[in-house]
Amino acid sequence: MVNSPGLEVAIFGGSFDPPHAGHQQIVKACLSQLDIDRLIILPTYLNPFKSSSLANADIRLQWCQALFDTLPNVIVSDYEIQQGRSVKTAESIKYFQKFYRVKYFVIGADNLSTLTQWHGFTWINKQITWVIVSRPGYAIDNVDALQNWRLLTLNVPVSSSQIRQGQDVSSVDTKIAPSVKEILKGNNI
Numbered sequence: 001m002v003n004s005p006g007l008e009v010a011i012f013g014g015s016f017d018p019p020h021a022g023h024q025q026i027v028k029a030c031l032s033q034l035d036i037d038r039l040i041i042l043p044t045y046l047n048p049f050k051s052s053s054l055a056n057a058d059i060r061l062q063w064c065q066a067l068f069d070t071l072p073n074v075i076v077s078d079y080e081i082q083q084g085r086s087v088k089t090a091e092s093i094k095y096f097q098k099f100y101r102v103k104y105f106v107i108g109a110d111n112l113s114t115l116t117q118w119h120g121f122t123w124i125n126k127q128i129t130w131v132i133v134s135r136p137g138y139a140i141d142n143v144d145a146l147q148n149w150r151l152l153t154l155n156v157p158v159s160s161s162q163i164r165q166g167q168d169v170s171s172v173d174t175k176i177a178p179s180v181k182e183i184l185k186g187n188n189i
Helices: 021-033 057-068 079-083 089-097 121-127 160-166 177-184
Strands: 008-014 038-043 074-076 101-108 129-133 149-152
Touching: 008 021, 008 089, 021 038, 021 057, 021 101, 021 129, 021 149, 038 057, 038 079, 057 074, 057 079, 057 177, 079 089, 089 101, 089 121, 160 177
Parallel strands: 008 038, 008 101, 038 074, 101 129, 129 149
Antiparallel strands: none
């Protein structure tokens, strides 16, 4: 990674299990509405609040690369996956601060209820501005503890868990839909 301490970035982390149209809309909104030089897509090895994922980390990284690597000013990072363990957000922010000015951290509104429980929340809260992405069915509340935040209003009625539960890939990009279908069937790819 090139050391570019003057470049301002937003980090959009998640399981991306699988990435879907909602994630793609979030990426587009971040690029058009945030004053950043780069957007870092950061798939987790394992979400600290989950015990497993449907697709393994390498597959989820490949899916993200297929969807986002060719977009200008987007970096798909394998940092957390290369650690081979669940990585706390504070650790990732500290890592990327070596190379960039980490300005924003992007989360879905569904994270607001547990955000203050995140490891290192007080430190993170002083470092970045939270970008909260609206989600149908989730109120924008519990924001009093946030030092700086802004809202990205999107109306994308899809989630990765809905795709996994319903095994419906209609909101998954055609670039990765065949692979996602195989994983949903329980097949290794």
